[in-house]
Amino acid sequence: MFTGSIVALITPMDEKGHICRTSLKKLIDYHVINKTKAIVSIGTTGESATLSQEEHINVVMLTLELADQRIPIIAGTGANATTEAISLTKRFEKSGIAGCLSVTPYYNKPTQEGLYQHFKAISENTELPQILYNVPSRTGCDLLPETVSKLSKFNNIIGIKEATGDLSRINKIKQLVKNDFLLISGDDITALDFIQLGGHGVISVTANVAAKEIRKICEYALKGDFAKARSINKRLTLLHEALFIEPNPIPVKWLAKKIGLIKSDTLRLPMTPILHSTRLQLEKAIQYANL
Incomplete structure (x- = not known):
């Protein structure tokens, strides 16, 4: 998953x-129909920064309810x-969540030891699967491969x-972790290259509005059929770029409204x-993408 x-x-x-x-239900149904592998609820794209903690929890639980076990839900918990x-x-x-996506602590710029101790403490306080999330452009700190290696030893x-x-991060991390440690792209523009270099998938913004296409790209790439994957991805290149002209999720919410997936881009x-x-x-x- x-x-x-x-x-x-x-x-x-x-x-x-x-x-x-109503719109949340429609979005979930859209991803079930198009066979998206899982949903991350309340990550960066889900506007975690502007929701209260109570709202954060409520949206994750509502997503779980509306998904009704048809698709795994990963909770943003950073x-x-x-x-x-x-x-x-x-x-x-024990909520039914499949796992957690935990972003590096933002704003306070911890050291590598601080990052290690942060994720170690989380790991020791839960049995839920944890996916680390490294996005230095937003958080102001960078989880380096050597620290990832140390953290990968927690089950x-x-x-x-x-x-x-x-x-270049892919090979650096792969050399330091076991083969079953998952490498997931968080960058739509380079995701296909990421998979070709040994990655296992993508947590995608573009998939909000092109679920079938992103799913097919990943399926072909993971099977080693990069010609077919690149043929589809070529059509999405302008879209990958346009979705980040303004800060995410401004463009993707507007586009989701335009194509009828949500009622408002508020x-x-x-x-x-x-x-x-x-x-x-x-x-x-x-x-250009022919969506």
């Missing part, structure tokens, strides 16, 4: 900023305080979402409505 195409699901809201149950990350993780014990730390976009401040120029780029991208 932790390989192939995993979607970093958006969190649909109504025009007043409340969680939209925090910049270790005690908060442990508390959030423990909240999902419930099963892999990493590597979102640096640095393809965001919470400090995220602001999409620019007209970005809309034009997205419209061009979906035409």
Whole structure:
């Protein structure tokens, strides 16, 4: 369940900023129909930074309810305080969650020893599978391969979402971990190359609006049929790029609304409505992708 195409699901809201149950159900059904391997609920794309902890928990639990065991749900449980990350993780014990995606502590810029102790403490306080999440462009710290290697020795730390976009990281990590340690791309633009170099899948933003295509790319790539994978990915290149012209998830929420997956592209401040120029780029991208 932790390989192939995993979607970093958006969190649909109504025009007043409340969680939209109807749109969430439609999104989940869309991914079940298109055979996405798993859903990450309340990661970066799910707007974890602007939800209260109570809302965070409620959305994950609602996603579980609406999924109704049709697709595995991975909960975003990262925090910049270790005690908060442990508390959030423990909240999902015995809930039916398949595992947790835990981002490196943001803003306070811990050392490598601090990162090690942070994830060690989480691991020792839960039985849930843990996927590390490294995204230095957002957090201000970088989980280095040597630290990943040390953390991989904990039985419930099963892999990493590597979102640096640095393809050299794959071999560096692979040399230091066991073969069953999962390497998952967190960068749609380089995800196919990531898999070709030995990765196991992608936690994808693009999959929110191109679930079938991302699933097929992963399936072909994991079977070694890179010609077919690249043929599909070529059509999505402009889309991968356009979805990050403005900070994620501004573009992907607008596009999900445009193609009818959600009712509203409402965001919470400090995220602001999409620019007209970005809309034009997205419209061009979906035409090129033939979605």
